[in-house]
Amino acid sequence: MSHPNLHILIDAAQLILEEIARHPDLKALDYQPDLTIGDALTALSYLKCELETNQKPSVSLKSSP
Secondary structure, three states, X not given: OOOOOHHHXXXXXHHHHHHHHHOHHHHHXXXXXXXXXXXXXXXXXXXXXXXXXXXXXXXXXXXXX
């Protein structure tokens, strides 16, 4: 079974969290968790940066003879 692209999953998760944060039902709650939706979005941003950093091809510097 193949897995969806991780970049796509992260983007989807960010979109869903942003929609939840804007939802009027959430805004109507007196909900103050220790970890917020903003914290989750930050964690996903860090994950995306880490993924991009690890997928960049390494640059090989050869010295000319």
